[in-house]
Amino acid sequence: MPFTLAATVEHEVDIKKSRFLGRVEPVASRADALAVVDALRAAHPDAAHVCWALLAGGDSGMSDDGEPSGTAGRPMLEVLRHHDLDGVLATVVRYYGGVKLGAGGLVRAYTDAIAGALVHADKVERIAxxxxxxxxxxxxxxxxxxxxxxxxxxxxxxxxxxxxxxxxxxxxxxxxxxxxxxxxxxxxxxxxxxxxx
Missing domain, CATH: 3.30.70 (Alpha-Beta Plaits)
Structure with missing residues (x-):
């Protein structure tokens, strides 16, 4: 039985001077999700990356937004899948701190930013x-x-x-x-x- 979220929840992770602003929220469609991503880009013009993952049936998708392939969008999507979510957008705004984290470090940072937000999220049953x-x-x-x-x-x-x-x-x-x-x-x-x- 898939779940969605009752409300938007945010969680911040700081790793080696880089800030990862994680956020999970319910969305009705891919168009709504992309509008949220665009609004985050506008709200954080100095951010190095705005990565996202959307789990929404046939409209699912993800973006590493310039991070090495497979180090941001895919790990975020897997966290959403692990929690049996649908109709949920995960975003992470990254402010680069000057220290490279490597592929493994990036995967952990993006995973932790979303998993940390989901710890405080209220899941609700998604009824078709x-x-x-x-x-x-x-x-x-x-x-x-x-x-x-x-x-x-x-x-x-x-x-x-x-x-x-x-x-x-x-x-x-x-x-x-x-x-x-x-x-x-x-x-x-x-x-x-x-x-x-």
Whole structure:
């Protein structure tokens, strides 16, 4: 079961006069992650490197930002994987202190900056959500809305034409049981995209 983070957490590591400003945070997309990286570059114009790793399903990625290949982005990504995270961006802003750390030293520094931040991070279960368009007669609307509210499912919007269309957000694992319960509740009058004929 993948987790994400409740909030942004920062952690600083100082090694041989170099400062490594580690940060982990939840992000919704790769575009959001890259916007965070750009903002960090703008906020730290004197930094030697702004390295990052993103674990977000098919949008995952990483950058060593000029550090020797495999010494920054990859170790940061592995820390995120080890913690079973998804939808999380790890960044490290490095201020060079004048002493070379070597490949092993860099891997340890970037790993420690992210692992240290995760020690203080609150993990929350990442639940895959689905949006459905449910169609039903007006006579069933109040009953269906009441059931959805009792189950904790969110009604995002409603359209009122010949039928009522409720746009609903619910956990993916709840879709089949919800459709079965609502079909019973409406005596089979409930419709949704892909409903068997």
């Amino acid at each position: 959500m689905v949006q459905l368009a449910l169609t039903l007669p007006y006579a069933d609307e109040n009953r269906v809305r009441h059931w959805l509210q009792q189950q904790g499912h969110e009604v995002l919007s409603a359209d009122h034409d010949a039928l009522v269309t409720l746009h609903v957000s619910l956990p993916q694992a709840s879709v089949a049981p919800a459709l079965a319960a609502l079909t019973d509740l409406t005596a089979g009058r409930l419709g949704w995209p892909g409903k068997p004929g």
